[in-house]
Amino acid sequence: xxxxxxxxxxxxxxxxxxxxxxxxxxxxxxxxxxxxxxxxxxxxxxxxxxxxxxxxxxxxxxxxxxxxxxxxxxxxxxxxxxxxxxxxxxxxxxxx
Numbered sequence: 001x002x003x004x005x006x007x008x009x010x011x012x013x014x015x016x017x018x019x020x021x022x023x024x025x026x027x028x029x030x031x032x033x034x035x036x037x038x039x040x041x042x043x044x045x046x047x048x049x050x051x052x053x054x055x056x057x058x059x060x061x062x063x064x065x066x067x068x069x070x071x072x073x074x075x076x077x078x079x080x081x082x083x084x085x086x087x088x089x090x091x092x093x094x095x096x
Contacts, residue, residue, distance in 0.1 A: 003090050020044070022052040023093045026086060029056060047073045048093065054078075055085050 001009075001016070006023075007030070009016050015027040025040035034056065041053040054069035059082060070077045078085045 001094055003087065003094065006090055006094060020093070022046075022049050023090070025049075025052045025056065026090055026093070029059065029086070034059065047075075048089075051075055052089055055082070055089060058082060058085070 006027070010027060010030045015024045019027065021040045021044040025037045025044070028034075028037035028040060038053075038056050041049055041056055044050075044052070050069050050073035054066045054073060054075070055078070057063070057066035057069060058078065063077075067077050
């Protein structure tokens with residue numbers, strides 16, 4: 001799957017089968033369901049999961065909490081546009 005196909009999948013009722021939790025979190029975020037997105041990210045304890053968790057707290061506007069999760073992910077806090085960070089994270093997770 002590429003980013004375009006991922007974006008198209010957001011029109012569905014649920015994330016495609018076999019999608020890992022970090023991608024599910026970004027999928028739910030694209031659907032506008034922050035709660036489901038956060039629940040997926042919270043259940044993923046990997047550095048990538050922590051990066052997605054950080055992004056979601058940026059979306060929420062909780063920059064302090066986002067900073068904590070960027071640190072857990074071993075990354076610098078992102079300060080660019082949220083849409084660009086979403087694209088980077090999806091691309092990273094899809095192996096683009």
